[in-house]
Structures are given as C-alpha cells and as structure tokens.
Amino acid sequence: EIVLTQSPATLSLSPGERATLSCRASQSVSSYLAWYQQKPGQAPRLLIYDASNRATGIPARFSGSGSGTDFTLTISSLEAEDFAVYYCQQRSNWPPITFGQGTRLEIK
Amino acid sequence: EMQLVESGGGLVQPGGSLRLSCAASGFTFSNYWMSWVRQAPGKGLEWVATIKQDGSEKYYVDSVKGRFSISRDNSKNSLYLQMNSLGAEDTAVYYCARDRTALNAFDIWGQGTMVTVSS
Numbered sequence: 732e733i734v735l736t737q738s739p740a741t742l743s744l745s746p747g748e749r750a751t752l753s754c755r756a757s758q759s760v761s762s763y764l765a766w767y768q769q770k771p772g773q774a775p776r777l778l779i780y781d782a783s784n785r786a787t788g789i790p791a792r793f794s795g796s797g798s799g800t801d802f803t804l805t806i807s808s809l810e811a812e813d814f815a816v817y818y819c820q821q822r823s824n825w826p827p828i829t830f831g832q833g834t835r836l837e838i839k
Numbered sequence: 840e841m842q843l844v845e846s847g848g849g850l851v852q853p854g855g856s857l858r859l860s861c862a863a864s865g866f867t868f869s870n871y872w873m874s875w876v877r878q879a880p881g882k883g884l885e886w887v888a889t890i891k892q893d894g895s896e897k898y899y900v901d902s903v904k905g906r907f908s909i910s911r912d913n914s915k916n917s918l919y920l921q922m923n924s925l926g927a928e929d930t931a932v933y934y935c936a937r938d939r940t941a942l943n944a945f946d947i948w949g950q951g952t953m954v955t956v957s958s
Contacts, residue, residue, distance in 0.1 A: 765944035767884075774934055774948035775876075775884065781943055818884055822943040826898040828874075828886040 733757055735819050735831035743839040750806040752834045754819035759799045763823040766795055766804045769833075770815045778817075779804065806836075814838050841865035841947050843935045848952030855925050855956070861918040861935030861949055869893075869913040872938035874945060875920050877931035885931075888920065889938055902928070925956045 734757040744750055754764065762782040767775040777786040779795035782802060792807040806813055819831040847859040859875070875887040888909040889898045897909050908921040918935055932953050936945035 763943040765942070767945075769884075774950055775945075776948070777944050777946045780939070780946075784942075786942075786944075786946060820884070820886075820944065822940075826886075826889070827900050828889070830884040830886065833883045 732827055733760060733821055733823065733829055735821055735829055737817075737819060737831035737834045739834060740832075741835045741837060743837050744809055745839045746809050746811055748809050750804075750809055750813070750836060752804040752806075752817055752836070754797075754802040754804070754831050756800045756802075756821060756823075760821040760823035762798050763821055764795075764797070764802050765820045765822070766793075767818045767820065768813075768815050769818065775818065809836075811838075841937075843937065843947055843949035845933065845935050845949045845952040848933065848954045850955045850957065851925055852958050853926055853956055856921070856923045857925065857954060859920040859922065859933055859935075859952060859954070861920075863916045863918065863935075863937075866937070866947075868911075868916040872940050873911060873918045874936045874938040875909060875918075876934045876936055876945065876948075877929075878934070878951075879928075879931040882931075887933070890918070922954070925954075927956050930954060930956045 736755045738753045764782045766779040769775040783795045816833045844862045874889040890909045906924045910919045932951040934951045935949040937947040939946045
C-alpha cells in the first residue's frame with residue numbers, strides 16, 4: 732500500500748499570502764496524484780488531477796506540481812474561501828486508492 | 840446539473856447491516872466507474888470500494904472485504920453499498936463519488952450519508 736504523508740498538518744496564513752502544501756508518497760506514483768479541498772460539513776471538491784491539471788471551474792490561483800514521490804499544491808494568493816482542509820490522493824498501482832491525512836489551512 | 844444523492848444511512852447496532860444507495864443524475868451513469876469513500880468523525884478520507892461501468896470488476900479496501908458489497912443498477916442510475924457485520928470502526932459519513940479513471944481522481948461527490956454503529 733502506498734502511504735501519502737502531507738505536511739504541514741496545519742498551516743496558518745493570512746489572506747493574500749502564498750500557500751505551499753506538500754504531499755510525499757512512500758513510493759513513486761508517477762503523476763497519478765490528485766488534490767481535494769474540503770470545507771466543514773461539505774463533500775470534498777476536486778482541485779487538481781494528474782499532479783498538475785486543474786479540474787473544471789477551479790481558479791487559476793490553484794496549481795499543482797511534482798512527480799514520482801514529491802508533490803506540491805500552491806495557492807498563489809489566498810482568498811477567504813480558501814481556508815479549508817486539503818487532501819492528496821493517489822491512484823498508482825491500485826487497489827488500494829489512498830489519501831493523505833490532510834493539511835488544515837487556517838486563517839492567521 | 841450533475842448530481843449524486845446518497846441515502847440509507849442511520850443508526851445500526853454492532854453486527855448489523857445497512858444498505859446505502861446513491862442516485863445519479865445529469866450525466867450518463869453507465870459510462871463511469873463509481874466509488875464509495877468514507878470519513879470517520881473528525882478524520883480523513885478513506886477509499887472503500889470501486890465498481891466498473893458494467894459491474895464486472897469490483898475492488899475493496901482490505902478492512903471491508905468480505906463484509907461490504909458494492910453494486911449498481913444502470914437502468915436506475917443507482918449505486919449501492921451493502922454493509923454487513925458492521926462495527927464501531929465503520930462509523931463514518933459515506934460519500935458516493937464518480938470515479939474518473941482517465942483523470943485518476945473522483946470528480947463528482949455526493950453530500951454524504953452518516954452511518955453510526957452503536958448499541
């Protein structure tokens with residue numbers, strides 16, 4: 732099973748700042764990595780697929796990068812609605828499909 | 840509008856059974872793999888099961904193998920999860936998700952249905 736480790740667990744930033752979230756895989760997942768945003772009481776929302784492709788309707792301030800074992804989700808300039816929990820997910824050599832434990836992005 | 844709506848959650852005693860349903864609309868259900876993902880209270884996301892478009896392939900996380908069964912009825916645009924021998928560890932919100940294998944991601948999610956296993 733491929734384990735995804737996200738860091739940091741919590742990130743405290745202010746609106747307008749740049750956010751950098753990390754996801755590290757226990758073995759290579761090629762580019763088969765996705766990112767999701769989840770707000771309290773809501774279902775997850777797909778942001779990025781295949782490491783660097785924005786999903787439909789996702790603002791350009793969200794970007795993904797990386798391949799192999801190290802991946803990054805960057806939010807270029809935080810807006811109020813971006814404060815949420817973010818998860819990475821891999822689908823390489825599945826099953827199982829696995830998720831990271833999440834990074835909570837909170838307002839500083 | 841593409842939509843997934845889950846139902847069937849509730850309170851069940853340990854060792855009991857429950858059947859979840861997911862109604863799809865706004866897209867051609869039979870064209871897509873479908874999955875269930877769960878989230879225990881205050882915890883992260885956990886993939887549970889996936890089924891191919893025609894139901895010929897099914898995959899499960901190890902912790903539910905032999906207890907849970909995923910199925911679908913394309914004529915009714917519906918996905919199901921039969922859950923047996925439930926334990927406290929199965930308490931979670933269960934989400935139905937459209938599985939875009941071409942994107943290696945889940946691109947549409949339902950609002951979730953809560954399953955609580957408790958005596």
